[in-house]
Amino acid sequence: MGDDMDDLGRLVRGQAQQRAAQGDVAFVRELGVRLAERNAAAREQVRESDRQLALVMRILALTPGRDSLEQLLQLLDDEHTTGAGLPQPFIASLLAEHQRAADLTAAVLARRDRYRVDELRACLFHELLIRGVDVDAFQGRDVYAWLYGRIGPHRFTWLPARRRELEAGAGFPRRRINGSAFGTATGVPAEGRADPPTPRTTERSALRDVATNDVFEAIVAAVREGGWGYCEAWVFRPDEPVAPDRVPALLPTLPMPCVDGLGPTGRFEVAVRPVDEIWRLLFGVASMGGMWGKGAHGAYGRLWAWKSMAGLCGAPEGASAEEVETLARLTTWFHFEADAEWFHNDIDSDFGVAALSPDGRRIAVLAATDTD
Numbered sequence: 001m002g003d004d005m006d007d008l009g010r011l012v013r014g015q016a017q018q019r020a021a022q023g024d025v026a027f028v029r030e031l032g033v034r035l036a037e038r039n040a041a042a043r044e045q046v047r048e049s050d051r052q053l054a055l056v057m058r059i060l061a062l063t064p065g066r067d068s069l070e071q072l073l074q075l076l077d078d079e080h081t082t083g084a085g086l087p088q089p090f091i092a093s094l095l096a097e098h099q100r101a102a103d104l105t106a107a108v109l110a111r112r113d114r115y116r117v118d119e120l121r122a123c124l125f126h127e128l129l130i131r132g133v134d135v136d137a138f139q140g141r142d143v144y145a146w147l148y149g150r151i152g153p154h155r156f157t158w159l160p161a162r163r164r165e166l167e168a169g170a171g172f173p174r175r176r177i178n179g180s181a182f183g184t185a186t187g188v189p190a191e192g193r194a195d196p197p198t199p200r201t202t203e204r205s206a207l208r209d210v211a212t213n214d215v216f217e218a219i220v221a222a223v224r225e226g227g228w229g230y231c232e233a234w235v236f237r238p239d240e241p242v243a244p245d246r247v248p249a250l251l252p253t254l255p256m257p258c259v260d261g262l263g264p265t266g267r268f269e270v271a272v273r274p275v276d277e278i279w280r281l282l283f284g285v286a287s288m289g290g291m292w293g294k295g296a297h298g299a300y301g302r303l304w305a306w307k308s309m310a311g312l313c314g315a316p317e318g319a320s321a322e323e324v325e326t327l328a329r330l331t332t333w334f335h336f337e338a339d340a341e342w343f344h345n346d347i348d349s350d351f352g353v354a355a356l357s358p359d360g361r362r363i364a365v366l367a368a369t370d371t372d
Contacts, residue, residue: 199264204254218307219366227296243360273334
């Protein structure tokens with residue numbers, strides 16, 4: 001292949017321009033075809049090498065022990081692996097699942113060298129934290145403060161430095177060398193059901209969507225970053241306060257495509273949900289993705305779950321995560337599904353979330369489907 005490429009190069013440099021001037025443009029085209037074929041073969045070779053490198057990284061990450069961990073870190077710190085193989089957020093998730101927290105804290109979080117794994121450090125901290133690990137217990141110092149003092153500004157610094165109570169009980173994938181098991185249950189539970197009686201009114205509400213682009217992007221963050229098929233968001237502001245018990249009947253009447261065509265007796269399931277269950281739903285959607293995607297993994301899943309919750313509960317711009325939590329706990333949360341055409345209702349891959357503000361004057365809705 002190398003000799004052939006040298007020969008092609010000599011032909012391009014030495015003859016292409018001359019042959020074109022002589023009218024033999026077919027010769028020049030043939031050179032282009034041969035070069036394009038070589039490019040395609042080279043790209044496939046690079047892709048195959050990247051797949052094999054990813055497998056090597058996965059094997060090291062999933063093999064418990066300080067030796068495999070050290071070898072993985074050396075590999076990641078090599079300049080030739082930058083941007084190749086597995087992304088560092090994914091590696092952090094694998095490590096948190098399969099390696100001892102004490103080893104990870106000592107070998108990854110507390111090391112001052114290896115600048116090429118800073119993203120791994122940032123993600124690993126939150127992967128461990130969301131699993132309930134107290135990394136400070138292994139170091140005897142505030143690892144969060146030290147870590148971000150060392151890494152510098154990062155979008156994760158907006159997140160709470162300690163796991164919040166509502167984050168407990170989050171679900172995680174189970175990975176092996178050659179396989180994975182993951183998924184998020186999105187079905188409406190039996191608890192808290194508040195389905196409106198049928199036949200329901202078919203009269204549409206006069207409320208109109210007032211979601212700004214920024215609010216829309218915040219609400220859909222968990223679904224979009226999780227790689228789901230499609231999602232939409234809306235915000236409605238009633239002239240008069242809406243009581244929580246009126247929301248289940250109001251939702252199917254709102255001007256939202258996700259309930260278009262829903263007849264007076266069509267299936268519309270809705271339940272009042274505690275805030276921690278809504279957070280876990282958003283986290284699972286963001287971190288593990290849907291049927292066809294791997295999601296954003298634990299650290300970024302945590303970030304996008306908080307961002308979506310901030311948008312849904314109407315947190316003001318610049319609000320801290322702690323302020324978002326305070327508002328979210330005062331918000332009334334609903335989880336719904338419908339047999340409207342917008343929802344495909346395939347294997348637990350559709351859901352809707354609605355949030356009623358404490359004063360009853362704001363209703364935010366997120367609807368998602370994993371079938372686009």
